[in-house]
Amino acid sequence: MADFLTLYSPATVANMVCGFDVLGFALEAPYDTMHMRLTDEPGVQIVHEDDFHLPTEPARNVAGAALLALLKAAPAGTGFEVRINKAILPGSGIGSSAASAAGAVVGANKLLGGFFSPEELVRFAMFGEEVASGAQHADNIAPAIYGGVTLIRSTDPLDIVPLSAPPLHATVVHPQIEIRTADARQILKQEVPLKSAIRQWANVGGLVAGLLQADYQLIGRSLEDVVVEPVRSILIPGFAAVKSCSLEAGALGGGISGSGPSIFMLSETEATAQAVATAMRTVYEKLGVDFRIHVSTINPVGVRFKH
């Protein structure tokens, strides 16, 4: 039997404030650990080494579905065994399913000697996202595979724009409540006032310029969401308090990660990101809500391999 390859697939933040549905970035932590190897038997075998009781049938498993899509384009007879040890809690809003899907296809591609382009890998991994959420979206997948901050200009045709960014420190708090994806979706209005839409795309322009020009103040001013956050934040207890305390602690700005319940804030320095973590802790301790906090730089490379 072939040797196992070990890889680390990162959590990601999608719906980056004003960049709803189009801007996301990768975190250094938390990350899932995956072991993969080629098998003599064609197809996909999934083994879970964690206690999340996720499905192991490949077509119903996020990593499995992504690999089945990849196998259709791979040399005939290819087979993979995947052992998954998730550390990114499913339902936390920091790309747990994307980590499984992205890790699986990046690992498979390594085992196949780099047969596919990053863009093809994103396409395969999107089939995994479809299993998880019923929709093929790429705003977690793309940063998990490309690293850094990515803009999904279009999903059909797929148009991924990696954006360089200055050093940024993210503080992510995951209040341990459940938001049903269906609720997070239904609450969104399908029409938005033109005025709000204009303000939103002005901010997207500002955020992209701020990142590319390494202008922290511009990044901060542009981290404003007048379309989705006012609606979705009501599903997250403590959201307003977390945001105001974080800004007071010096964060540049932030908002809902994915469709929640995690909330992320970006800071210029590690010290500020830690102060933001302290502020977040205080809010949820007062509210009596269990929580996890991650402080992490932006992961510039996406999935990493164990050397």
Place this chain on the structure above:
Amino acid sequence: MADFLTLYSPATVANMVCGFDVLGFALEAPYDTMHMRLTDEPGVQIVHEDDFHLPTEPARNVAGAALLALLKAAPAGTGFEVRINKAILPGSGIGSSAASAAGAVVGANKLLGGFFSPEELVRFAMFGEEVASGAQHADNIAPAIYGGVTLIRSTDPLDIVPLSAPPLHATVVHPQIEIRTADARQILKQEVPLKSAIRQWANVGGLVAGLLQADYQLIGRSLEDVVVEPVRSILIPGFAAVKSCSLEAGALGGGISGSGPSIFMLSETEATAQAVATAMRTVYEKLGVDFRIHVSTINPVGVRFKH
């Protein structure tokens, strides 16, 4: 009497496709010529050297209103004489009023030895735009004063982001028809589908990234407006033909300039921009509509002074 200062205030393209209300750029040509000097008598005198019969009463004149706003913040007793020779046709959709307002305040600031910041000048000039259109918008003013491509992230508070751009050649055609600004406004829907808004801000992100990274193909792909153009373009005869012929001739993309009737296209080379001009000419000759065409690079500095 003090000597006259001579300046050239450029035409500008606002509502840069997906960047409706927020992105604009300055052209090298056409431009208005203005002569200004300090006067012993406080206040503003306007003299028109052209035949457009624009008002000369300062409060009702675009340049005059901008200067009156500036005078409130200038040393007491300051007075200006402004002689205006417009070459940018009023109502053409390439920032004729903005050229008057921007030229006036930039000239005044030169005469005052650089008393004001560019941002303050934009604020003063916006009072001129208010006289022209009833609204204080900055998306023509800002590129006229800053040059290049500018993002207006916000007008209140004013937040102008100058964007570097690779060499670009604009072809602007002005079909000699009148669009009433009131019509161009009323036709806009005040609500937009969330899906379209997301596509628009994905394109704004792509366009800003394309400009800053000098990625012509990304600029081209991002020059798509799914919100305003489908509605407003019906007011412009030949719009669809101009657009398709221009793209066939090699243009990266383009759309309505301002609220029309001018249409602009951007190209990577001067030769392509000229081919686009030929294509535009053919369309309007067939339609029997009089037109003017300008081929121009992006003006990187805005208002220029005669040396």
